[in-house]
Amino acid sequence: MAKVLYEKDIQKEVLQEKKIAVVGYGSQGHAHAQNLRDSGYDVVIGLRPGKSQEKAEQDGFEVFSVAEAVSVADVVMVLLPDEQQQKVYYESIQANLKSGSAIAFAHGFNIHFSQVVPPLDVDVFLVAPKGPGHLVRRTYEEGAGVPALYGVFQDVTGNAKELALAYSQGIGAARAGVLETSFQEETETDLFGEQAVLCGGVTSLIKAGFETLTEAGYQPEVAYFECMHEMKLIVDLLYEGGLENMRYSISDTAQWGDFVSGPRVVNDETKARMKDVLTDIQKGEFAKGWILENQAGRPQFNAINAQENKHQIETVGRELRDLMPFVKNPLHGKQNKQK
Ligand code: NAD
Ligand code: MG
Ligand code: MG
Ligand code: MG
Ligand code: MG
Ligand code: MG
Numbered sequence: 001m002a003k004v005l006y007e008k009d010i011q012k013e014v015l016q017e018k019k020i021a022v023v024g025y026g027s028q029g030h031a032h033a034q035n036l037r038d039s040g041y042d043v044v045i046g047l048r049p050g051k052s053q054e055k056a057e058q059d060g061f062e063v064f065s066v067a068e069a070v071s072v073a074d075v076v077m078v079l080l081p082d083e084q085q086q087k088v089y090y091e092s093i094q095a096n097l098k099s100g101s102a103i104a105f106a107h108g109f110n111i112h113f114s115q116v117v118p119p120l121d122v123d124v125f126l127v128a129p130k131g132p133g134h135l136v137r138r139t140y141e142e143g144a145g146v147p148a149l150y151g152v153f154q155d156v157t158g159n160a161k162e163l164a165l166a167y168s169q170g171i172g173a174a175r176a177g178v179l180e181t182s183f184q185e186e187t188e189t190d191l192f193g194e195q196a197v198l199c200g201g202v203t204s205l206i207k208a209g210f211e212t213l214t215e216a217g218y219q220p221e222v223a224y225f226e227c228m229h230e231m232k233l234i235v236d237l238l239y240e241g242g243l244e245n246m247r248y249s250i251s252d253t254a255q256w257g258d259f260v261s262g263p264r265v266v267n268d269e270t271k272a273r274m275k276d277v278l279t280d281i282q283k284g285e286f287a288k289g290w291i292l293e294n295q296a297g298r299p300q301f302n303a304i305n306a307q308e309n310k311h312q313i314e315t316v317g318r319e320l321r322d323l324m325p326f327v328k329n330p331l332h333g334k335q336n337k338q339k
Helices: 027-038 051-058 066-072 082-096 133-141 160-170 183-198 200-215 220-249 252-265 268-282 285-295 299-309 312-322
Strands: 019-023 042-046 075-078 102-105 123-129 148-154 178-180
Touching: 019 027, 019 066, 027 042, 027 051, 027 133, 027 160, 042 066, 066 082, 075 082, 075 160, 082 285, 102 160, 123 160, 123 183, 148 160, 148 183, 160 178, 183 200, 183 268, 200 220, 200 312, 220 312, 268 285, 285 299
Parallel strands: 019 042, 019 075, 075 102, 102 123, 148 178
Antiparallel strands: 123 148
């Protein structure tokens, strides 16, 4: 079994006198920066001018340009969008990295696919939380944490692993469990998970279920509650106690339906498609396509996004959620209203 580490297994000293620059203040950036600060570390933020900068300043951080933040830091955590990292790295980071310092990532994409090639005199490590940034912050505040993977790509000081572990502890991940990985394993499994299961798999499953019901003449509101809203309630049970706990809570009728009909929907054919998705990731085909899409100005990304926001499950869902004040929607008032 893999060795999972917790707070008691981790030494903090190696990171204690160091200045940490968090570059980017988005989903992961705000969470890492605030958690590290609350854990007693010295954190500065590197950003370009804009909305994130205002937010970081409101949250009480010293905000520098990316180049300045890197030049004063002992540890640089790169929390820019993956598709921006290469450009910002070569424009503002590389020339300012101190010899013997460390550069770190929360996802291995740019190192693994050689979009960023760091100099030979710095440590390079990974701390990849296995959860959305906003939960990295929220769980930390609750005294809990989101688990994380850590890995070392380059160790020049002899301390890269200890730095990665102390960093994981600083963002609260060691409360939940920290697990060693490689940049390759983290990159490929993270891309696969979000594409086939967590994001792509789930959204496709929900939409297909909703469409099946509405095309058969059932009310869209009923289909929304059945296929989208209740998903969270079911997933909470899975999170808390696995398949067994979820099945304990549902009716035996539902459990029998799970056993006999689940494998009719997600079957060997589906698994073969999952293997295709994994192969494209392993061969670098997915990465190549995403890099080219960005170079072209994201024509397909934007078109599909606009189309998805107009799906009936979204228009119906917005109306129903507005009537459930206890459902806190962070996008409230900011969502596209197109029908
Ligand atoms: P994000 O889009 O939420 O935030 C990016 C930040 O970078 C913003 O503050 C933005 O203003 C800033 N930025 C963008 N372009 C910039 C530029 N040219 N110069 C300076 N600043 C710039 O990004 P994110 O989702 O937090 O992702 C950051 C990293 O974390 C990625 O490597 C991602 O794969 C990884 N990650 C994200 C999540 C997640 O929950 N979103 C989970 C695990 C790992
Ligand atoms: Mg995003
Ligand atoms: Mg992930
Ligand atoms: Mg990811
Ligand atoms: Mg039911
Ligand atoms: Mg039951």
